[in-house]
Structure formats: C-alpha cells, structure tokens
Amino acid sequence: MNLNKISDRVYYIDSAVNMGLVVNDRGEALLIDTGIDESTGKKVLKLILGAGFALKGIILTHSHADHCGGAPHLVKATGARVYATGLEKGVIESPLWEPLYLFSGAYPPSPLLNKFFMAPGVAVNHTVVPGVINAGDISVEIVDLAGHSPGQIGVAAGGVLFCADSVIAPEVVEKHGIPLNSHLARALDTFDLLEARKDSLFIPAHGSPVSDLGPVIKANRSRVLETLSTILQLLDKPLTAEEILAEACSQRGISITNIGQQCLMNLTVMAYLGYLLEEGRIAVSYESNRQYFSMV
C-alpha cells in the first residue's frame, strides 16, 4: 500500500480497495473510502500523516464493508467528518443492514456477521447529493454512480474520477463472472454517464488507474448484457429464482460453496429479475407454492 501522487492536489492509495486523497494548500486532506478494517485504517493514517497531511474529512462512496470498515478508527484518531449519500448513510450507521438485506431481511446467521459483510459502523456527519461540495474546505465533485449499490457515488477532483465499484477491471469481471449489481437500470445509466465524462484519469476501487475508461466500461456493460440475454434465454420455460441462479452461474463457471457467496449472487440475480419485470419482458406465476419467472 502506497500513497501515489497524481498531482499537487490529488493522490491515490493502492490497496485491495483503492482509495483517494484530495488535499488543499494548507495540507488538509479528504480521504475517499477507507478499506475494510481497523488494520487498513491504521496503515492509511500512517501514510497520510507520513506525507505531512491532516485528515479532515472522509467520503464513503457506498456502504459495502470493504469501503467503510476502516472509517471508525480514522474518525477516532483524527476527528475527521464523514460524508455519504442519504441512502448509504442508513447502512453505514447501522451496518447490520448489509447482512440483513443479504439474508432477505431476516436476522443473518454468523457466517454473514463478519467484517466482509458488516463494517463496525460510523456516524455520517454530512449527507451529500451530486454536484460540487466543499468538504472541510476541500472542493470536490460528487458524481452519481448508482447501480452497484443503490446510492453509490464517485468523487472527481483535479481531473481524476474515483469511480468506486461502478465498473471493475476487465480481469476482475472475468474473475467474478457476474459482477455484483443492485439496481441494473441505474448501473446501465452509470455506464453511459462514465462514457461521457472528460476526466483525464479514472480510478476504480478494484483495478488499476486508467486514462481511457472505454475498454473497462465495455467489459462491464458487455457482461451485464450477456447475463441479461442468458437469463432471458433460460426463461423460455418457467424457472424459480434458485434455478435461474444455478443455471446462470454454471454457464459462467461459477461454483457456489458458501452462504456469503450465495447471498451476493442471489442479490445480483434478483437485480436482473427486477429489471426484466419492470421492463415487462418477464412475468411471475405461482404453482405448488413456488414462484416462477418466465418470458412474456
């Protein structure tokens, strides 16, 4: 993990989840995301202090634990103010919501109550909306990147866009098979929005910084459209959500072996089914207390 200088104002920290740092001329810093846990938070703080900066604010792009688990330590150590969208704030402040929604709203079993699915929780001091904000005297643009998570944002400063999990590197698309998305229509809108951006550098949380985001967007969009097509082809006969999940995963070489993986894939498949229902391309029916989806 290193603090990499992009310009006098903008840095990024390479990690399992890439982070951003925007500073002003007084050496005050605004961190974008925090990594998964206290240990990561400590390493991040060491880098920031080692460069002579004072941490004043933290923008959390979305509520997934790998992005906000380091925040409580950083807030405790520095008094930094926390910024997030209203929708993500609810989960960031009450992190049980993440395993709770993954387990259909029922109280989750212990394999979902670990740091990968549940961050320690931190108070969000400022709710943000898209547009330019002045966070602790540091000006950045909040960009609406909903889709992967329903209230996800990106942060732009000095020609650099930190684009969170809106797109992931093509090799990560291949590794995951079907990338996690919660709101498919918004994810597709976000691909279009990213294509129109004029930033000179893009930094996805999972992947390397790139000056041309085109191939990355293409890889993500293609995989979403291929998965939509796969699901529609499967639904020439009525199938349950569980059957659709099993078939779609098999076709992508995905092998589900634990409850966490199953819950994440289930959320993704439900996002596709919700999208197709709203588009009027599939319908639901009920037989023998089972819910079936099929093409209309």
Ligand SMILES: [Zn+2]
């Ligand atoms: Zn995420």
